[in-house]
Amino acid sequence: xxxxxxxxxxxxxxxxxxxxxxxxxxxxxxxxxxxxxxxxxxxxxxxxxxxxxxxxxxxxxxxxxxxxxxxxxxxxxxxxxxxxxxxxxxxxxxxxxxxxxxxxxxxxxxxxxxxxxxxxxxxxxxxxxxxxxxxxxxxxxxxxxxxxxxxxxxxxxxxxxxxxxxxxxxxxxxxxxxxxxxxxxxxxxxxxxxxxxxxxxxxxxxxxxxxxxxxxxxxxxxxxxxxxxxxxxxxxxxxxxxxxxxxxxxxxxxxxxxxxxxxxxxxxxxxxxxxxx
Amino acid sequence: xxxxxxxxxxxxxxxxxxxxxxxxxxxxxxxxxxxxxxxxxxxxxxxxxxxxxxxxxxxxxxxxxxxxxxxxxxxxxxxxxxxxxxxxxxxxxxxxxxxxxxxxxxxxxxxxxxxxxxxxxxxxxxxxxxxxxxxxxxxxxxxxxxxxxxxxxxxxxxxxxxxxxxxxxxxxxxxxxxxxxxxxxxxxxxxxxxxxxxxxxxxxxxxxxxxxxxxxxxxxxxxxxxxxxxxxxxxxxxxxxxxxxxxxxxxxxxxxxxxxxxxxxxxxxxxx
Numbered sequence: 355x356x357x358x359x360x361x362x363x364x365x366x367x368x369x370x371x372x373x374x375x376x377x378x379x380x381x382x383x384x385x386x387x388x389x390x391x392x393x394x395x396x397x398x399x400x401x402x403x404x405x406x407x408x409x410x411x412x413x414x415x416x417x418x419x420x421x422x423x424x425x426x427x428x429x430x431x432x433x434x435x436x437x438x439x440x441x442x443x444x445x446x447x448x449x450x451x452x453x454x455x456x457x458x459x460x461x462x463x464x465x466x467x468x469x470x471x472x473x474x475x476x477x478x479x480x481x482x483x484x485x486x487x488x489x490x491x492x493x494x495x496x497x498x499x500x501x502x503x504x505x506x507x508x509x510x511x512x513x514x515x516x517x518x519x520x521x522x523x524x525x526x527x528x529x530x531x532x533x534x535x536x537x538x539x540x541x542x543x544x545x546x547x548x549x550x551x552x553x554x555x556x557x558x559x560x561x562x563x564x565x566x567x568x569x570x571x572x573x574x575x576x577x578x579x580x581x582x583x584x585x586x587x588x589x590x591x592x593x594x595x596x597x598x599x600x601x602x603x604x605x606x607x608x609x610x611x612x613x614x615x616x617x618x619x620x621x622x623x624x625x626x627x628x629x630x631x
Numbered sequence: 632x633x634x635x636x637x638x639x640x641x642x643x644x645x646x647x648x649x650x651x652x653x654x655x656x657x658x659x660x661x662x663x664x665x666x667x668x669x670x671x672x673x674x675x676x677x678x679x680x681x682x683x684x685x686x687x688x689x690x691x692x693x694x695x696x697x698x699x700x701x702x703x704x705x706x707x708x709x710x711x712x713x714x715x716x717x718x719x720x721x722x723x724x725x726x727x728x729x730x731x732x733x734x735x736x737x738x739x740x741x742x743x744x745x746x747x748x749x750x751x752x753x754x755x756x757x758x759x760x761x762x763x764x765x766x767x768x769x770x771x772x773x774x775x776x777x778x779x780x781x782x783x784x785x786x787x788x789x790x791x792x793x794x795x796x797x798x799x800x801x802x803x804x805x806x807x808x809x810x811x812x813x814x815x816x817x818x819x820x821x822x823x824x825x826x827x828x829x830x831x832x833x834x835x836x837x838x839x840x841x842x843x844x845x846x847x848x849x850x851x852x853x854x855x856x857x858x859x860x861x862x863x864x865x866x867x868x869x870x871x872x873x874x875x876x877x878x879x880x881x882x883x884x885x886x887x888x889x890x891x892x893x894x895x896x897x898x899x900x901x902x903x
Contacts, residue, residue, distance in 0.1 A: 476871045527702055528749035532763035532815060533739035536731050542766055624753040624795040 431510025471617030
């Protein structure tokens with residue numbers, strides 16, 4: 355290089371458009387913050403009710419319901435995904451019917467159906483062996499779990515099926531050639547690879563489920579929104595308690611997102627390895 | 632073609648005596664819908680033989696290979712490996728289809744190397760090799776690892792034990808795949824166009840491993856387009872066309888002075 359080029363100073367290009375855009379966004383954000391600060395919100399109440407026992411119980415119920423409904427949903431999803439891929443037409447068509455029905459009917463409607471099951475079947479059980487009164491069995495908890503879990507299974511079945519189909523046929527053949535049985539091959543070779551495709555949407559659905567549990571408030575299940583409503587019916591602090599519930603949803607979903615990232619990184623090993631190293 | 636076939640036509644090959652062929656095919660047929668891919672394959676492969684199968688694409692050579700380890704079910708005729716009827720269990724004059732477990736057991740002694748390697752991408756080279764011994768043969772992981780490292784050494788990849796398949800070249804992946812099938816201590820190795828998916832400069836490293844393997848007396852059936860390999864390493868060469876073995880015999884004869892016009896046309900086409 356010549357001396358001339360060494361002494362030249364590079365002046366970075368100014369991105370005026372970006373600067374103006376950022377300024378507008380800053381003003382808007384400041385206005386929103388100010389609006390909430392001076393608005394009719396008693397932030398002291400928000401802080402106070404954030405940790406009252408009724409809210410915390412509701413929070414625990416929300417988390418427990420989301421986890422149990424997802425466990426039920428994933429279990430059903432795997433079963434129906436495998437059924438759907440079966441060569442037996444009875445099995446595959448049953449799975450198609452299940453997915454069709456429970457994906458099509460709104461979750462809220464399904465919850466109401468389960469909760470009111472006693473109107474259709476006053477007693478449940480096997481005739482001659484045992485029976486229960488449906489109203490006693492179908493508590494808000496059970497109705498919410500069945501309603502949310504079973505509709506989730508229909509969505510998860512499609513996610514799992516997509517995952518299984520994403521694995522190359524050669525992987526099945528290589529595993530078979532090693533003398534693996536069907537179950538060994540699915541567990542050791544196919545599922546670990548399918549998980550890479552399955553985990554991101556399932557994480558997404560898990561987050562959806564956390565929020566979907568709020569629907570169960572209409573059938574008197576004491577999740578966090580239901581608890582918040584019960585309190586504001588008594589003290590009329592509607593917005594403050596809704597903010598309390600919103601804060602907790604944000605916390606739970608944030609934690610779930612972090613966990614999802616970890617799980618994704620685990621199943622991406624082998625595939626993402628060259629890019630990372 | 633019958634003149635070069637060893638005379639093994641026992642009436643009940645389910646109980647073959649010692650010295651019988653490792654693989655015996657009698658009038659093997661395979662149909663995909665109305666399409667007849669195999670139209671009666673007869674061949675006997677004695678223990679220790681390297682049989683190379685050549686032929687145009689669509690001639691049924693890969694399908695025949697896949698029938699031997701039951702990736703395809705045969706629609707006619709019969710197959711025996713190590714004196715055991717493939718896919719069926721015979722009682723009196725009835726043949727019962729084998730269940731999943733029994734098929735898996737029959738496959739254990741047959742290794743297969745695929746055109747597209749089919750290594751397990753979520754496992755390292757070492758883990759790929761010990762997967763079968765540990766999961767299927769229930770070998771202790773320490774023993775399996777020791778053998779796997781020796782196998783990696785043998786295919787010249789001792790330093791790649793912890794590499795994932797995506798970090799290996801095609802030739803390296805195929806050598807790991809060969810080590811993986813060897814780890815099952817197979818009696819028979821099937822090669823389905825093992826070098827066809829490789830860049831030209833990587834072909835020789837895989838062929839060298841196969842050559843070494845042939846020298847150890849391993850029984851191998853290789854579907855290949857590498858006529859040089861077939862001539863140098865193969866004990867016999869079979870030329871297949873339209874679902875039949877058209878010509879079978881000594882590599883030099885089949886490859887340089889074939890009797891059949893179809894064989895000659897194919898070999899000329901490949902050479903040029």
